[in-house]
Each structure stands twice: as structure tokens, then as C-alpha cells.
Amino acid sequence: MTTKEDFVNKGGSPLNCCQSNDSLTSTSTDQDDAIKICEAMNNFVISPKRKPSMNNRIKKTFPKRPPVDLKFEDITYTSTEWKFKKWITREDKEILHRVSGEFKSGELTAIMGPSGAGKSTLLNGLAGYIFRGFKGTVQFNDEVRDESPRFNKLIAYIPQDEELRLPLTVMENMMIAADLKLGYSVSTEYKVSQVKEILEVLGLQHTHHTMTGRLSGGQRKRLAIALELLSNPPIIFLDEPTTGLDSLSCSQCVTLLKKLAHEGRTVICTIHQPSALLFEMFDHLYVLSAGQCVFDGKVDALLPQLEQIGLNCPPFHNPADFLMEVAIGEHGTDVDDLAALQRRCGAERARLIAEAPPEVLTEKELYARKVSQMTPSIEDISNFAAPKPANSLMQFLLLYKRNLMITKRCSKLFINRIVAHIAVALLFGYLYKNVGTSASTLLANYVFLYGSMLLLVYTGQMSVTLSFPLEIQVLKREHFNRWFRLGPYMISILLIEIPFQIACTWMYIGISYYLTGQLMDYRVYFFVIFCTLGTICAQSWGYFIGANCPISVAVFVGPVLACLFSVFGFCITYMDTPYMFRWLYTISYFRASFHGLTYAIYGLTRPLLDCPEEMIYCHYQDPKKFLDEYGIDGLNLWSNISLIVGITFILHASTYVSLWCKLNRR
Known part of the structure; x- marks a missing residue:
């Protein structure tokens, strides 16, 4: 479902597409009119170049794509293993046990859990990267996903190991990807400008002629993201994007993902055990343990929910570390009890938001409720005006x-x-x-x-x-x-x-x-x-x-x-x-x-x-x-x-x- 957060920009106009330093900034005071103005624009207005800072390198955004919300219900995954002993036997193991949830556009979602909890399995299944053994209902904007190509066009998947063409330079990798993805219905100048802007946003503007094999781990991760941003997908899946990176590179990577999400994309990643700083940067948290969902909600709602069953995080303790300890049962917890608590708390939160009067909702929640019926169909999104790929x-x-x-x-x-x-x-x-x-x-x-x-x-x-x-x-x-x-x-x-x-x-x-x-x-x-x-x-x-x-x-x-x-x-x-x-x-x-x-x-x-x-x-x-x-x-x-x-x-x-x-x- 489309939410109004897709158009909200903190500290300014609710229209991201109208943020600029020039006279093109929207002057509409009515939000409905503003939405129409924004939808009428094919591209975001690009602000004039300025000297980048550490926290905000450049205030540029990419061509607007309609937002896509992801919802899944009763997801199970069963792996099959054949064993050869006296007889050939088949052994089925259920890794995910009827998990459900919803990931909204404009939010950076982290799927957390201990090793073997099913994080990557859930991510790969939602992305469509695996089908065999994966059962349940996955919906994009309330439309059930099938194997149709129109759903695949909405997704970019970036695996844990950034598999790149190491003998090529950054610019060569990007230009070949641009030619393949954007085709020849647009000019070379347009593709070059898109490539340079993406590299600048991702902090790779000084690596144009650097061999990919000589990039650092963080730079390779950002290049892998940049390659997929050329097609401007509304949903981005990343498997363990911070693995193998130092603390600074981890922070830069998550900051980048948060920026991409707040521009209207649905960004979903798995992460094992982040630092307290990284943990607070996520908008939405989905926690798995032993194949069950034990938490699904905002990050700041985690500790209050655990306190309901007497699990108090010690002072000056990393909440992510405490969460992992709880998930593996170090504090005498049972996974079934945590899953039951999540079902109760999740249902209660959904009921409160649905029944809350307008005066108690935040501006973003009001906006989300107002435009919830404006969700475009997947067919419209997949046919969204975009350059045709190469034949x-x-x-x-x-x-x-x-x-x-x-x-x-x-x-x-x-x-x-x-x-x-x-x-x-x-x-x-x-x-x-x-x-x-x-x-x-x-x-x-x-x-x-x-x-x-x-x-x-x-x-x-x-x-x-x-x-x-x-x-x-x-x-x-x-x-x-x-x-x-x-x-x-x-x-x-x-x-x-x-x-x-x-x-x-x-x-x-x-x-x-x-x-x-x-x-x-x-x-x-x-x-x-x-x-x-x-x-x-x-x-x-x-x-x-x-x-x-x-x-x-x-x-x-x-x-x-x-x-x-x-x-x-x-x-x-x-x-x-x-x-x-x-x-x-x-x-x-x-x-x-x-x-x-x-x-x-x-x-x-x-x-x-x-x-x-x-x-x-x-x-x-x-x-x-x-x-x-x-x-x-x-x-x-x-x-x-x-x-x-x-x-x-x-x-x-x-x-x-x-x-x-x-x-x-x-």
C-alpha cells in the first residue's frame, strides 16, 4: 500500500520531487494538489551541485517510481535432503514456520536473528530468488505475486558476496550495466549523467577509473548497489550488506540504505548483530528465531515489548546484543512464548492505529491513511515510463x-x-x-x-x-x-x-x-x-x-x-x-x-x-x-x-x- 511518507521530506515540503534550491520549489499549500503536481512530474528536480559534506554528500534523487509495499502471510520453507545409508531416505526440515509481516515503502527494514534462524531464507523467498519449498502468500501492493515478469521488474537483489567483474573499472562496469538496463532509447549523455550522479550519491565519484578488484570492501558493496540503482527499482533486497566491513564502512552503508529508503523505496536487508548506533538507524525491525517471528515493529518498540514478560535490557547494554541473547534463550525465554507475545502485541498495535482518531495521529500517519487508497496497480508500476532495456x-x-x-x-x-x-x-x-x-x-x-x-x-x-x-x-x-x-x-x-x-x-x-x-x-x-x-x-x-x-x-x-x-x-x-x-x-x-x-x-x-x-x-x-x-x-x-x-x-x-x-x- 502506498503511504504518504513516500512524499514527505523532513524539514521542508512534503514533496520530495519539489525540493530544490531554485524557483521550481512547490508553493502549493494543499497536500492533495501537491500530490497531483508531484505525480505529473516524470523526474525529480535535481538540485545544483554543491560541495558534499560527510553526512549528506549531495542532495540529488533519482527518477520517481511509484512505491510498492510488501506483505506476506503464512510463509513456510521446507528444505529437502536425501540421505544414503542402508536405504535412500528423504528428510524434510521446515526452516520457516508460518511467518507473516508487512514491509512498507519509505522504510529501511532489518531482518535480524541468530544464525540458522531463517533470515536469508526469508529474504531470498520474498525476493523470488528461491521458489522450491517456499510456500505462502506474498503480495505487492495487495496483489498476490506469481512468477510473472511484471513482479520481477520491481525487484533488485544484492547477495551477501558482492559478485562483480573485477577486471573492469568502476565506470566500465556502470556504463555496461547502463547500456544493458537503459537500452538505446535514451541518449548516451543521459546514461553518462545518470551513472555519474549515482556514483556521486554513493560516494564513488573519485573511483571512476579504479579497477573494481582494487576497491575496498565498503566500496565494492556500494558499487553493487549502484549497479542495481540504474533501473531504479522500488524494492531492494540485500543479504548481509555489512558483513566483512569495518565500523565506518558499516555506518556509511546503512546511512546510504536509509537515504534510499526515505526516497520512497522499500529497502529490506538481513543483518546479524549490529552495533547500537546501526541498530537505531533502522526504521523497521523483523526478528526471527528458530524460524518464527518474535518481533515485528518499530525499533523503539522492541524493549517495551520485551519488558512485558520481564525481560529488561541492562543499562548501557546494546539492545541488539540483548535481543540476540533473548532469541537464543539465554534469559530463560522460550521461542514459542516470544512468538505468542509478538502476535498479541502486533494485533494490538494494528488495532490501535486503525481505530485511532485523526487528532492523535502524527502528520505522516494521517497522510498515510489519506492516500492509502491511491495505491497504483503492479501492472501500472511495471509499465511505468522508463527506458526500454537493450534488445x-x-x-x-x-x-x-x-x-x-x-x-x-x-x-x-x-x-x-x-x-x-x-x-x-x-x-x-x-x-x-x-x-x-x-x-x-x-x-x-x-x-x-x-x-x-x-x-x-x-x-x-x-x-x-x-x-x-x-x-x-x-x-x-x-x-x-x-x-x-x-x-x-x-x-x-x-x-x-x-x-x-x-x-x-x-x-x-x-x-x-x-x-x-x-x-x-x-x-x-x-x-x-x-x-x-x-x-x-x-x-x-x-x-x-x-x-x-x-x-x-x-x-x-x-x-x-x-x-x-x-x-x-x-x-x-x-x-x-x-x-x-x-x-x-x-x-x-x-x-x-x-x-x-x-x-x-x-x-x-x-x-x-x-x-x-x-x-x-x-x-x-x-x-x-x-x-x-x-x-x-x-x-x-x-x-x-x-x-x-x-x-x-x-x-x-x-x-x-x-x-x-x-x-x-x-
């Missing part, structure tokens, strides 16, 4: 540009990959020098072809196996906050890695093919094709494994699968393979690539090989005899190419589905 093509181009910048600044890995391919090419080239033309060195050349394929498979697969596991958290945050769709993101990743791996492969081929003395005719094209397709297919396996396995599992499964597929076609022929494993032989991309290489070199009507004069007999002088003995004769190159390409596309599609499920099935 899919522009998302791809922007993400591709960002990946190129990160690649340029993290070039050591790519340089190492280039050096490795060149070094192994030289090593193999001299170990197997000129083995490509003689019948006496055919088996040595056969081993060279196998080693080449094995190298390209491992370098293609293992170089990308950890790509998704290492950045899945930042991907979850950006995708959940509607920065981009998954399709453009994945294509932007592939179009960085695939061309680079192809370049490394061709470097290896150019050196090793020449040094080993292979025929310089049309066969080289098939050699390049199969080496390239094999390493790209192995790369698709790396992406698929990384998208489905944690880091510790991915680094083990990747090499094992590569080794398994490399057995077929070299160590064992089709006829020697047991019937139950012949399907693995058939679908082995390594076998298809390796046989394609071998047939390209020794098939395709190759003439008799040279047999040195000192050799009495060359068994494989006729390459057709060699191909026949190893089960490669009569190979259809195009069938192998089709198999490798098909597996590559299937694995990339499977990777996309796996990532989509991780991002959307929470």
Missing part, C-alpha cells in the same frame, strides 16, 4: 565487448595457452620429424596423429571446464536482476573461446604438420578440419561438464571422460569392443576425429609409401593394408564430420538448458 542483439554486442575487455586484461591465461600449443608442436615436430612419408615410420606417424588429437582434446576441454563454475554466482545475480537473457550471454562466451581455440589449433597444426613431413596437398584441409572439429567438440564437453558439476567434481570428471573416449579407435577396434560398449565406440567424438585424421593422411587413394633401401620389407608400404588392419578402411569422412558437429550442437544446447534450469529453477 537481444545489443545485449550480445555489449556482453561480447565486455568479454573482450576482460580477456585483454586477463591475458596471461590466453598467452599461456598459445605458448603451450607452440611448445608442444615444436616438441612433437622434432620427436616425429619426417615420419609422414616413409612406410617404415608409419606407426610412429600413427602415434603422432593420436598424440595430436589427444592434445587438442584436452586443451579444448580443460581450458573452459571451470568457466561457468567460477562465475555462476555473478551470472545468477545479473540474470536475476534482468541485465540480459541467457542466449546472448552464452553466445558472447562462445564467440570468445571458439575463435581463440581455433587459432591455437591452427598454430599447432602449422608447426607440427610441416616438421613431421606430411604430404602438402589437399589432405591438409581435412587434417585441419578434423583437428578443429575435434577440439571444438571437446570444448563443448568442457562447457557441459562445468555447467552441471561443481568445481571439485568438474576437474575430475573432465579428464576421465576425455580419457574414456580416447580409448576407442586407437587402443581398441570396433570388432574387439564388447557388445555392451559398442555404443560408446559409435558416439565417441575422439574416435571420429582421430579416424578422420588417419584416413585423411593414409586414405583417399594415397599411392604406395616410400620404403627405405636398407629395409628388406615394409609391411605397410601400401597404406590401404594398414587402414584395413586397423578398421579404418572405407571410412566416410562426411559421416564423421556430421557426427562431431551433431554432438557439438547437442552439448551446447544441453549446456544452455542446464544453465537455464540453474538460473530459473531455484
